[in-house]
Amino acid sequence: MKKVLIVDDSVSMRQMVSFTLREGGFEVIEAEHGQDALDKLQGASVDLVITDLNMPVMDGITLIQNLRNQPAMKTKPILMLTTEGLAGKKEQGKAAGATGWIVKPFDPEKLLQTVAKVLP
Amino acid sequence: MNGSGPGGASEVDAALARYLSQLGRMGEQLKQTSKQIEDSVVGVCNSFQGIASRAQATVTRASGFLGDGGQSTPDKQSFEGLIEACSGTLVKILNTTIEAGDVSRRAIERIEEMDKASQQISEALRQLDQITNSNRMLAFNARIEAAHAGTAGMGFAVVAVELAAATVKSRSVTAHVGELALNLRSLAHSTLQDLRNMNEKDSERVGQCRQEVDESLRDLQTAHSEMAAMLNGMTAEGALLATDIGSAVRGLQFQDRTSQRIAHVVSDLDTLCARLKMHAVDVAPGAAPADEGFSAYTMQEEREVAGLGEAEASAGDVELF
Numbered sequence: 001m002k003k004v005l006i007v008d009d010s011v012s013m014r015q016m017v018s019f020t021l022r023e024g025g026f027e028v029i030e031a032e033h034g035q036d037a038l039d040k041l042q043g044a045s046v047d048l049v050i051t052d053l054n055m056p057v058m059d060g061i062t063l064i065q066n067l068r069n070q071p072a073m074k075t076k077p078i079l080m081l082t083t084e085g086l087a088g089k090k091e092q093g094k095a096a097g098a099t100g101w102i103v104k105p106f107d108p109e110k111l112l113q114t115v116a117k118v119l120p
Numbered sequence: 121m122n123g124s125g126p127g128g129a130s131e132v133d134a135a136l137a138r139y140l141s142q143l144g145r146m147g148e149q150l151k152q153t154s155k156q157i158e159d160s161v162v163g164v165c166n167s168f169q170g171i172a173s174r175a176q177a178t179v180t181r182a183s184g185f186l187g188d189g190g191q192s193t194p195d196k197q198s199f200e201g202l203i204e205a206c207s208g209t210l211v212k213i214l215n216t217t218i219e220a221g222d223v224s225r226r227a228i229e230r231i232e233e234m235d236k237a238s239q240q241i242s243e244a245l246r247q248l249d250q251i252t253n254s255n256r257m258l259a260f261n262a263r264i265e266a267a268h269a270g271t272a273g274m275g276f277a278v279v280a281v282e283l284a285a286a287t288v289k290s291r292s293v294t295a296h297v298g299e300l301a302l303n304l305r306s307l308a309h310s311t312l313q314d315l316r317n318m319n320e321k322d323s324e325r326v327g328q329c330r331q332e333v334d335e336s337l338r339d340l341q342t343a344h345s346e347m348a349a350m351l352n353g354m355t356a357e358g359a360l361l362a363t364d365i366g367s368a369v370r371g372l373q374f375q376d377r378t379s380q381r382i383a384h385v386v387s388d389l390d391t392l393c394a395r396l397k398m399h400a401v402d403v404a405p406g407a408a409p410a411d412e413g414f415s416a417y418t419m420q421e422e423r424e425v426a427g428l429g430e431a432e433a434s435a436g437d438v439e440l441f
Contacts, residue, residue: 100440105373108366
């Protein structure tokens with residue numbers, strides 16, 4: 001079973017993404033911000049990360065930059081799931097190493113399709 | 121703002137203090153409202169999770185009970201497995217009954233052969249009786265001839281007497297064997313009749329049983345098909361339920377956007393309060409411009425409301441780099 005890390009400061013968003021992915025047959029780990037995600041990835045491995053952009057403690061862009069510096073996460077897909085749709089922000093995400101950008105609110109079926117596309 | 125007189129600094133300060141207090145309360149209320157909405161959305165999400173899990177579990181249990189329509193070896197506990205086991209047992213019972221019928225038919229054939237053999241024994245006894253009669257006549261004639269021969273024929277007369285006695289004994293034995301053969305035939309006939317009657321009834325019973333078994337199996341198959349159709353309906357309903365839940369999940373994400381907006385408004389209220397406390401909103405020389413320090417408006421919709429630019433991506437858009 002593929003493992004996905006969901007990073008979002010909103011409990012309800014984490015719940016909805018987790019629910020959608022679990023129904024799609026994935027194992028899910030949750031983190032409430034970038035630093036929490038890095039802590040949870042210590043000694044653990046995931047197949048995909050889905051992260052919000054604006055979060056307290058550590059935002060999504062910084063998280064991606066940190067993850068891309070880790071050998072185990074260099075080639076793993078990382079999707080951004082955010083209310084932000086500005087081209088400039090997207091460029092920042094792309095430059096940091098994001099694999100894709102999904103604008104909230106997400107469509108559960110579309111999210112699963114996107115996840116299937118980016119997972120090897 | 122240090123002037124005096126009517127409407128002077130002290131009145132402005134008092135009014136400002138009231139407004140600050142009210143603004144602070146408004147901020148708190150907004151935060152509480154945001155938290156309550158989030159809690160209730162999390163509750164709804166948990167309920168959806170429960171509904172989806174229970175629906176899935178029900179369909180899985182029903183599928184397990186019904187089997188998979190012959191696509192693999194049915195589980196012994198499944199309905200399909202029970203039908204197969206039941207069918208197998210009924211066929212075994214039928215086959216055993218048919219075998220019993222075959223055994224009784226073979227018994228009939230053997231008894232018929234025994235009857236023929238006893239007929240042949242009777243025929244042999246009849247021939248033996250004729251021979252005995254001939255011997256008796258021979259002994260009788262020998263005695264007459266011995267009498268005619270007088271003394272010279274006396275030895276011959278003894279042989280004739282012994283031959284006559286032997287024929288009497290022989291007749292007695294053949295008569296006894298004849299009786300036994302007759303009894304044997306009589307027994308064979310009655311046994312044959314019993315076996316034929318039983319075989320006839322058995323054939324009828326086997327025919328009836330086969331018909332009843334076929335009907336029962338057909339009923340079971342029909343029940344299985346109906347239950348399978350019902351399960352398909354449940355699966356289809358489950359898919360619709362998943363679609364409905366998906367739509368609801370999408371709809372519930374309003375809370376995340378609402379919470380973000382409230383957080384931005386609260387942040388701006390905090391900034392506004394801080395500025396008012398410093399009495400430096402408009403008057404202090406070199407003060408920051410009025411909108412500096414306020415939230416950066418990270419949501420597209422907020423930017424649109426504030427007239428800060430057109431939308432560059434719509435909700436639900438996906439872009440892979």
